[in-house]
């Protein structure tokens with residue numbers, strides 16, 4: 001039996017600014033992510049990965065084309081309803097900018113839970129902080145009182161606390177050392193086993209992508225230049241020269 | 257013997273808590289010349305705080321103490337706020353871990369690079385612009401003219417990192433501390449930026465402290481590696497002999513890395529032991 005995609009993107013163009021100052025960041029993107037799939041997004045710095053993710057999260061109105069997530073069509077220029085944000089959560093690349101500097105970690109996570117009608121906040125907050133390896137010690141600190149990787153884990157905790165169906169992860173482990181990264185990747189794997197979660201995972205680390213993803217797309221200067229399976233990535237069966245360049249460059253740095 | 261570039265002995269950073277001051281950096285020592293030192297360590301182990309302390313950037317209520325903190329012939333202990341500022345503009349620079357957050361949000365990237373340049377060299381405006389654009393290109397920006405005119409929030413994560421690197425490079429410090437400078441870069445651009453840093457170390461005789469969670473990358477690029485765990489340096493390694501690592505944290509790090517072989521499996525994790533905290 002064929003399933004229909006849970007995330008469908010057709011001919012999506014994404015812009016910043018208007019008229020003369022308009023800059024096009026994504027050109028004609030097409031993607032189809034199946035339910036429960038983990039889909040990787042890799043590519044050049046500045047190629048439009050975060051831009052595409054923000055559109056999928058319903059946070060960026062300046063686009064055209066067709067985007068459907070979980071049976072709901074997104075409309076350009078319009079914010080999706082609140083319920084959408086409960087179902088679709090994003091972990092931002094830049095945790096500093098996405099965490100309110102005047103709120104404690106406790107409040108940052110509690111606010112999302114309250115907004116979406118969760119009860120039993122105290123237990124949930126403690127549990128989710130524990131899951132990302134931040135004990136109660138950190139609960140009443142402010143974002144600036146944490147290290148870079150600790151802030152990144154707060155952003156992950158805030159997103160998974162809402163038990164979303166879709167997780168959009170923008171470089172979620174880029175500030176973590178390998179030992180904590182392993183714990184977070186294992187946590188995401190457990191969540192996928194326990195619930196039906198579909199994810200898009202942005203990373204520049206091809207080893208991480210090969211470990212977690214089923215398929216991936218490669219972006220270069222605003223365009224998706226290739227889509228391939230993780231098996232093809234591992235076997236180095238890439239069609240596009242840019243994908244091959246990325247694989248070669250990662251191989252060189254991994255080889256030593 | 258030549259004077260070391262940087263000498264640090266017994267550097268400690270503490271934060272007050274209701275149950276007394278808690279150290280986040282404990283007894284850090286390093287003597288370095290014009291070489292490349294890598295610092296790796298667990299998330300939260302004190303890498304950024306050590307770097308900030310060396311450059312006088314720890315904000316209150318954090319407390320910094322040290323037996324020695326000396327850059328070339330200058331004693332940094334007891335430097336006035338103005339003294340620190342002068343030092344950071346000229347002799348020492350830092351690429352902060354959250355670059356977009358540390359750039360001035362209301363100034364265009366080009367102007368920020370030019371301002372730094374102007375502090376260092378008396379050159380004409382037109383030439384400053386040329387130099388700023390050339391720097392952006394050197395860090396792998398494809399469209400330097402657009403980025404020159406952009407504000408920090410209009411850049412991608414990796415472009416922000418590179419703008420910050422470009423700014424540090426025009427100021428030509430003697431000591432550069434780079435805190436995760438390549439964590440948002442794709443592998444191709446990352447190699448380009450590392451080569452650029454390498455050239456600077458060789459050509460300008462700069463000393464570089466590179467903080468990163470990427471142990472294989474640091475091992476490839478640096479001369480010596482310090483491994484931090486819960487506030488302490490638990491191991492110092494010659495970068496060529498990573499295999500000689502004996503501390504269980506360092507050894508564990510290499511075992512936790514994902515690879516094609518780990519696909520579909522849980523990754524090994526560390527069972528951290530309290531005895532690891534002893535240096």
Ligand SMILES: Nc1ncnc2c1ncn2[C@@H]1O[C@H](COP(=O)(O)OP(=O)(O)OP(=O)(O)O)[C@@H](O)[C@H]1O
Pocket residue numbers: 016017023025043044045046047048049050051052093409410411412413414415440441442
């Ligand atoms: N608010 C904005 N205004 C104008 N241009 C923007 C804005 N945000 C991003 N851009 C531009 O859009 C392009 C894509 O940026 P994006 O952040 O999506 O890249 P990315 O693939 O996530 O890169 P990185 O790997 O470096 O994070 C870049 O050229 C960037 O300068």
Ligand SMILES: Nc1ncnc2c1ncn2[C@@H]1O[C@H](COP(=O)(O)OP(=O)(O)OP(=O)(O)O)[C@@H](O)[C@H]1O
Pocket residue numbers: 144145146147148149150175176177271280297298299300301302303304305306353469
């Ligand atoms: N203002 C503060 N008050 C109390 N503790 C703090 C404060 N700022 C940082 N810390 C703590 O100091 C420790 C060291 O932080 P630091 O930023 O140096 O870590 P790091 O090694 O750079 O970690 P990462 O790799 O995650 O960036 C962390 O455990 C952090 O929670």
Ligand SMILES: [Mg+2]
Pocket residue numbers: 049050051093170412413414
């Ligand atoms: Mg990005």
Ligand SMILES: [Mg+2]
Pocket residue numbers: 147148149303304305353435
């Ligand atoms: Mg840090």
